Amino acid sequence: MSITRYLLASDLDGTLIPLERGPQRLREVAELVRAFEANEQLLLAYVTGRHLSLAQAGIEEVGLPSPDWFVCDVGTSVYRQANGGFEPDGEYRQAMRAAFGGLVGDDIRVAIGSVAGMELQEEDKQAEFKVSYYTPGRPEPLVETVQSRLGAARANVNLVASYDPVAERGLLDVLPAGIAKDYAVRYLHERSGVDEPHLVYAGDSGNDRAAMLSGYRVIVVGNADEALKKDLGIESVAQGIAERIYFAEHPYARGVLEGLRHFGALR
Numbered sequence: 001m002s003i004t005r006y007l008l009a010s011d012l013d014g015t016l017i018p019l020e021r022g023p024q025r026l027r028e029v030a031e032l033v034r035a036f037e038a039n040e041q042l043l044l045a046y047v048t049g050r051h052l053s054l055a056q057a058g059i060e061e062v063g064l065p066s067p068d069w070f071v072c073d074v075g076t077s078v079y080r081q082a083n084g085g086f087e088p089d090g091e092y093r094q095a096m097r098a099a100f101g102g103l104v105g106d107d108i109r110v111a112i113g114s115v116a117g118m119e120l121q122e123e124d125k126q127a128e129f130k131v132s133y134y135t136p137g138r139p140e141p142l143v144e145t146v147q148s149r150l151g152a153a154r155a156n157v158n159l160v161a162s163y164d165p166v167a168e169r170g171l172l173d174v175l176p177a178g179i180a181k182d183y184a185v186r187y188l189h190e191r192s193g194v195d196e197p198h199l200v201y202a203g204d205s206g207n208d209r210a211a212m213l214s215g216y217r218v219i220v221v222g223n224a225d226e227a228l229k230k231d232l233g234i235e236s237v238a239q240g241i242a243e244r245i246y247f248a249e250h251p252y253a254r255g256v257l258e259g260l261r262h263f264g265a266l267r
């Protein structure tokens, strides 16, 4: 008798890891964990912007189980469970290096060199295929300089500029061209061998958007950005995939549980 396997690929912060803590939120996580334990056919991958060690600390803090895969650093690294720990996936690293134009993060740092007004973020924000900077104001005015230095080094990159209004500083991430969470989720689909209708992606914000529009089954947790919900509603109809996107009534882990039941991923 063959068992139908499912894969839940889920964002962490704002999806499985609640943004506000409290006994009720932790009970909801515990309820989801019990459902995972009762369903061995459900594989698990966490897809996060966090570095591996911070992702592990985050799941321990709220009591989430150890997954089959971690996708970290906004989709630029994949780790698989091996020998009781997690090892970087070698094939994925090769794909990242190729996407960067044959380079790694250290080469990217050297190619950019020093740019007035830009400083490297802390070491735990850096990854083999992700280089991250702070800027005192909005990062956009520095993009052209960075772009031209990287062009001279023949790097293929995706520059992601954003602004943190709380810390009042800019953030500039240098990623391999074409790489984000959606690329990693397609890779997991291939590696896991689950049928396409059995891969369920869960998320809450803009950095999940591309993965949510990749054609897989999707859970949008109840606490997700209103603008994202509206946008996904319109886009999914335009792309003919509206029935694949489930807007959960509940927030966080409870919304993920609700969505997994909707798609039949839990017995």
Ligand SMILES: [Mg+2]
Pocket: 011, 012, 013, 014, 015, 203, 204, 205
């Ligand atoms: Mg999130």
